[in-house]
Amino acid sequence: MxxxxxxxxxxxxxxxxxxxxxxxxxxxxxxxxxxxxxxxxxxxxxxxxxxxxxxxxxxxxxxxxxxxxxxxxxxxxxxxxxxxxxxxxxxxxxxxxxxxxxxxxxxxxxxxxxxxxxxxxxxxxxxxxxxxxxxxxxxxxxxxxxxxxxxxxxxxxxxxxxxxxxxxxxxQRSFMGLFVIELVYAGVVLALFAYNLFLFISLGTRNYLYYLCYLICFVGFVLFYLRGFHVFLGQKLSYFINMNGISFVAVTYMFAILFSVSFLDGKKHAPRLRKALFVLIGLLWIPVIFNLAGYRPGAIKILELCSFLLPFAFIYMAIKALKQRYRPARYFLAAWSVLLVSMMLFATANTGLLPFLPFSFWTFYILPIASAVEMSLLSLALGSHYTEMKREKIAMQEAMLAEVEKEVTERTKQLKESNHVKDKMLGIISHDLRKPLNNLSGLLDLVELKALSAGEIQDFSLTVRQNIKHITGTMNNMLNWSLSQMNRIETRPQKIILYPFILQIIETYWYSTDQKNIHLKADIPEGIVVLADFNQLNLIVRNLLDNAIKFTPKGGMILVGCRTAAKTVELYVQDNGIGMHPQEVERLLSENSFYSTEGTEEEKGTGLGLQLCKEFIVRNGGILEVKTAPGEGAEFSFCVPRV
Structure with a gap:
């Protein structure tokens, strides 16, 4: 009343x-x-x-x-x-x-x-x-x-x-006003969802999965909570969304963080910010809990703060990625800039902070419109990322093809060089072996005809022995070289007492040095132990001695010695022979070079022995070095580990 x-x-x-x-x-x-x-x-x-x-x-x-x-x-x-x-x-x-x-x-x-x-x-x-x-x-x-x-x-x-x-x-006009913009918005989102779902199924990358989850959650918030379409979902679900729909924002931001960090490679471009954003994912469960507990105002205020901070974080990460010339970040930067401006306008108008910016119908619809623009730009960013991936894949394939072509060219070149070396080797060896074999054949013919006396046979036998030794050395070098080319030779280092090892080699050269009246001696202290492959070290020293005898004139001197250090022993073969010019040394030490000249007594050679020396020295941890000058002799040296 x-x-x-x-x-x-x-x-x-x-x-x-x-x-x-x-x-x-x-x-x-x-x-x-x-x-x-x-x-x-x-x-x-x-x-x-x-x-x-x-x-x-x-x-x-x-x-x-x-x-x-x-x-x-x-x-x-x-x-x-x-x-x-x-x-x-x-x-x-x-x-x-x-x-x-x-x-x-x-x-x-x-x-x-x-x-x-x-x-x-x-x-x-x-x-x-x-x-x-x-x-x-x-x-x-x-x-x-x-x-x-x-x-x-x-x-x-x-x-x-x-x-x-x-x-x-x-x-009817009122209802149309409620539905038209939302239906256009839903149509745009549905097209974006279908397009990116197809790309996700085709590519299977996490970027598209996170984007799709972000799209679903954001659209769920805008349409079913903010715009009230939950009324079509039944009483219980409608009531639940109305009471707890603000939680959609928290989940949306979680997927937005995962998408942004993955898409922009936050680990590379902004590692500290990436860690902070992952921590924020855990903190975003707080407004969800607040909302479920019935404290909606607190949840809304926390999420409003996140709505300002997260876009700034994403924009910062996009700028960092752009500085690293990651071009898809351009669309990402534009997308979050649009959404940030719309959120600021919406929040400012909603809270009445700026009197000249009232809340009106254009402000009411700005968030759905801006989110549609943002999602379209993010979809363009993903499309640009896909194009970038294809470009990188094509570039990688072209680089791999170029590498394969380069390798094929290099191997073809090596094969030609190898064939050339083998042809040269066969020519040198056949020429080198012809004279000793002819001498041996002639001697056998004369012996068979009984045209030689016993003294002449004795003299010829010494020559034949020298020829057979030369043939044996050449054949051994050839065998070792062919095995090394096929990688069939294994290096097995063992402890070698150096003094008796060198003396045993020197004793086998008494006939060769006696023929040229060369004084051969060793300067190896007793008790020195080295670590090397026995057979390979033997071949190295023998070939260096062969060369020294070959280029030392009658009456010359050859010294086999060593210089010790804390962890290595330097072995050397020194002579006072004819020596070499720098150009000859360079040619002698070049790879796959079978350089050889006649000795002081017109001795022939293939150059194969020195090639084996270089390879076996490297296998045993050293490098062949040469000190020489014309008319001043030569010193060949290398280092091996000391025990």
Whole structure:
């Protein structure tokens, strides 16, 4: 009764002041009107006022006008009261075009009786007159006379109140306004999802998997929570999404971090930031827990902070990647820049931080539009990444092909060189062996004809023995060289007492040195032990002695000695023979060179022995070195490990 009496008093006063009031007039030409700027607004911070309080004439000055069609109060526990007057000859509907409002009370008087209609996201869906996102209430026709109503709104989500009055004809326009942008948005997202799902199935890379998960979660948040499409999913699921839908943001950010770190190679471009983002993934479970525990305002505030920080982190990582010339990062940078600007505008308008940036319908739709642009740019980034991968793969294949061609060319060259060396070797060996074999054949013919005396046979036998020794040495060198070319020779180091080893070799050269009256001696201290392959070291020393005898004139001297160090022993063969020019030394030591000249007594050679010496010295851990000058003799030396 008190409310009705207060209403009668208010009606009388309203009739006196009706010229100052804003009346929403609906007609055939104006069947749909947003009424935010035509209403009076009041925030009841303690949420204690009742309808009887707000309809008192003394309270009316507290209702303040607003300059825009939609009003936002951010996250607040206050109750928002709206007072408006309308005039219509038809049935009229009040539409709240936002789905996440916990409770809405509509009050109006009809034929002197107070009517109260309750709605909100907490009520069963069957109580809604139209099962669409948002809330709608039927108001009585006013028969062309001004008629008032009051609305009380309260919500645990961000309090956004877009109100419109419409006739039955304009109601369709209201529903179309709720669906058109969202359907376009859903179509864009569906196309992006199908395209990137195909790429994920084709390539199987984690980038596309993380992007698809990010896409699903973000779209779930925008369509089913922010835009209220959860009303089509049934009562239980609709209620759950309305109460806990803010958790979609946390999960969305988790996949956004995984996608960004993977796509931009955070381990390479921003390792410290990558570690911080992985820590943040764990911290993002905190708002999820807050939300499930019923503390939605706390969860929303944490996620609003993340909404500012994460884009900056992603933009920083993209800039770092761009500096490393990772071109797909351009689209990534543009995508998160667009989303960051939209989030800042949305949050700033929602909280009213900047008076010149009010919350309006363009602000209301900026997040879905910006997210569609962002996802399109991210899809372009993935496409650019795919193109980059193909380009790198082609470049790698071309490089591999070039490497194979280079290797084939090199091996062909080596094969030609090897064939050339073998041909040269056969020519040298056949020429080198012809004279000794002819001498041996001639001697046998003379012996068979009994044309030689016993003394002549004795003299010839010495020559034949020297020829056979030369042939044997050449054949041994040839055998070892062919085995080394086929990698059939294994080096087996063992301990060798150097003094008896060298003496035993020197004793086999008494005939050769005696023929040229060469003095051959050794300067090897007793007790020195080296680590080398016995047979290979034997061949090295013998070939160096052969060369020294060959190029030392009659009456010359050859010295086989060593110089000791802490871990090595340097063996050398020194003579006072004819020596060599630097060009000859260079040619002698070059790879695959079978360089040979005649000795002081026109001795022939193949150059094969020195090649074997170089290879076996390397196998035993040393390098062949030559010190010589024309007319001053030569010294060939190499090092072996000391035990």
């Amino acid at each position: 008190r409310i009705i009496l207060s209403y009668v008093i208010f009606t009388v006063l309203f009739a006196v002041q009706s010229s100052a009031a804003s009346v929403v007039k609906l007609s055939t030409q104006h069947s749909y009107q947003r009424i935010g700027r035509l209403c009076g607004w009041y925030m009841d911070k303690d949420a204690r006022l009742t309808l009887n309080d707000v309809i008192q004439p003394a309270f009316q000055p507290n209702f303040q006008p607003y300059e825009h069609d939609m009003r936002s109060y951010g996250i607040t526990n206050a109750a928002i009261w709206i007072h408006a007057t309308y005039s219509s000859k038809e049935r009229t509907y009040l539409v709240a075009e936002f789905a996440n409002i916990d409770s809405i009370f509509l009050y109006y008087f009809d034929s002197g009786r107070l009517k109260t209609i309750v709605s909100g996201s907490h009520l069963p869906l069957k109580n809604k007159r139209f099962r669409v996102p948002g809330f709608s209430f039927e108001l009585p026709a006013s028969n062309g006379q001004p008629k008032e109503f009051w609305v009380r709104v309260r919500s645990g989500n961000a309090v956004i109140i877009p109100l419109a009055l419409t006739t039955p004809e304009g109601l």
